[in-house]
Amino acid sequence: RIRALLQQLPPQDCDERYCPGLAEEERKQLRAFSARRRREALGQGLAGPVPGPCHGCPCRKCGRRLSKGDPGISASRLGEHFWHPSCFCCHLCHQPLLDLIYFQQDGRIYCGRHHAELFRPRCASCDQLIFLEECIEAEGRRWHPEHFCCLECDVPLRGQRYVMRSGRPCCCGCYDSLFAEPCQACGEPIGANSEEATHQGLHWHARAACFCCSLCRKPLRGHPLTTHRGRLFCSESCSLGRDASSAASTTSDSSDSAFVSAPSPDS
Ligand SMILES: [Zn+2]
Ligand SMILES: [Zn+2]
Ligand SMILES: [Zn+2]
Ligand SMILES: [Zn+2]
Ligand SMILES: [Zn+2]
Ligand SMILES: [Zn+2]
Known part of the structure; x- marks a missing residue:
């Protein structure tokens, strides 16, 4: 459960104390980013029987109808909608949302991790959001420039030649001796x-x-x-x-x- 929580609600996405090495400017951006998400997107679903007036309403995810008295979940940020309990999951990773904590965007619900990634790239090395202007992109993943390092010897590879190996960069020297x-x-x-x-x-x-x-x-x-x-x-x-x-x-x-x-x- 702890693992799932850290996966869905990465503490480093909302608390700078989990982000060593941030510059003051990045800190400021992280605080503002986190405050805005709390204000505009964060909510907690409410579990309970579907009330009479909502009898026959379609589940927001699967579309099958819910009957009066069925167990359902509602989310105040999304208005008069209901989900089957098993349908209340992240739009992207489809994991059931722990403690029914969701972030909404454009009428969809997400786990914290994937909601944050709608707006900011995440570093494949340190798992923190990237607030710098510059990041390195390779094979669909992204890195802080200073975290783009050889998978074997850790030498920084920004501006250097490298070979991608299982989604991670490898310096030419290590590549030659290992692969x-x-x-x-x-x-x-x-x-x-x-x-x-x-x-x-x-x-x-x-x-x-x-x-x-x-x-x-x-x-x-x-x-x-x-x-x-x-x-x-x-x-x-x-x-x-x-x-x-x-x-x-x-x-x-x-x-x-x-x-x-x-x-x-x-x-
Ligand atoms: Zn459903
Ligand atoms: Zn997710
Ligand atoms: Zn990083
Ligand atoms: Zn190396
Ligand atoms: Zn040869
Ligand atoms: Zn020949």
Whole structure:
């Protein structure tokens, strides 16, 4: 329950004491933001039997009708509406609202966390709302500029090159030592600064010296290719020519174009 409370009503969204390291200007904005939400959006649902005059009214969420005497929940900020108790949940995360505490916006009810996020981005690292003008955005998540740090060594990555890994940034050095795949051709790891070609779960440097036909050395980037036991070939005839003695009995695994990707977007 404590976990759910912290999830739905993050204390750092309304109390600066939970936000170490805020500048005075951010503090001021947080206070004003929190006061406005309290004044204009915060409410607590009221549980009770649906009164006679509201017999047959549709549940605000699911639309099924409530009968007189059914258990229902009303919310003073949304007027004469009722919800089934199980329908009284956040419009975004669909979690039942603890203690029926809701925030309303445009006729919808939200948990505190998701109501706040309608107006302010939330830092993926410290889980606090961002009141600065500037924030860093990558793969749909956002960060305080000073919290955009390598997932492994914590070095700040603002203005640096990085690679996104499971939604978090990784510096090039850590990426190379932790995640770089070995190249099928030369055996060296494919670092964050090199282009990578992948095909059927195997990896190559995208450069012509590595991503090329095993027999005739023709570069294969952007060209059709076939593979046999992890080796690349430009054509069926090169694939068959790889080993004259076994050529008669084998077929290639596949034939289509490889996917060539640049693994590291510039920050
Ligand atoms: Zn309902
Ligand atoms: Zn929610
Ligand atoms: Zn942060
Ligand atoms: Zn690092
Ligand atoms: Zn290579
Ligand atoms: Zn070839």
